Amino acid sequence: MSTTVVGVLGGSFDPPHTGHVVLATLVLACAPVDRLLVVPVHAHALGKQARAGFAQRAEMCELAFGELRRATVDRIEQRLGGPSFTLRTLQALQQQMPDVALRLVLGTDLRTEVHRWHGFDAIARLAPPLWVARAGHDDERADVPIAPPAVSSTAVRERLERGLDTTGLLPRAVRAYIEAHALYRSP
Secondary structure: OOOEEEEEEEEOOOOOOHHHHHHHHHHHHHOOOOEEEEEEOOOEOOOOOOOOOHHHHHHHHHHHHOOOOOEEEOOHHHHHOOOEOHHHHHHHHHHHOOOEEEEEEEEHHHOOOHHHOOOHHHHHHHOOEEEEOEOOEOOOOOOEOOOOOOOOHHHHHHHHHOOOOOOOOOOHHHHHHHHHOOOOOOO
16 A cells, blocks of 8 residues: 655745646646645744734635645634744644654755755655746756746735736635735735
8 A cells, every 4th residue: 555645835925826736736736746735825934924814824825725625624724823934834734644754845946045944854754845946947857847837926016016017826616715805905
């Protein structure tokens, strides 16, 4: 009997955009994972503030990734409380699902930064990185060599603040949620 492999895709998702959805689709289609957990950050360890609250970001993630039948949004970082540390989150997920093998989904652009992460060696042992190509970061060692579109939440928020069109940058359901809740408008 083979072990179920669960990919873990964390992020602020402020807001979740089509680049995130394409990334998840690529991982589910190309990588050796059975399921994908999308884990919104509850509170950044370094104090970075999200524009939308956790509940709103989690709801937008459910809308964005809802069409992907093997992807689910997990609010574990909210249940853990306090600052979000990848190692702590992965340890809690492993306790919650002791019979699965975890893989942490990371963009190849982070390969040069992980040495600064809290306990990255332990992270890599617990959930070996599943490297996904990022535009402008050629890496022949990528597990998923196709880069998702170069869309950033920062750029999407700036467009929303300025009232510019975001067609193709946001899943339709996320865009409708943002409009219904008047998120990311200029103060």
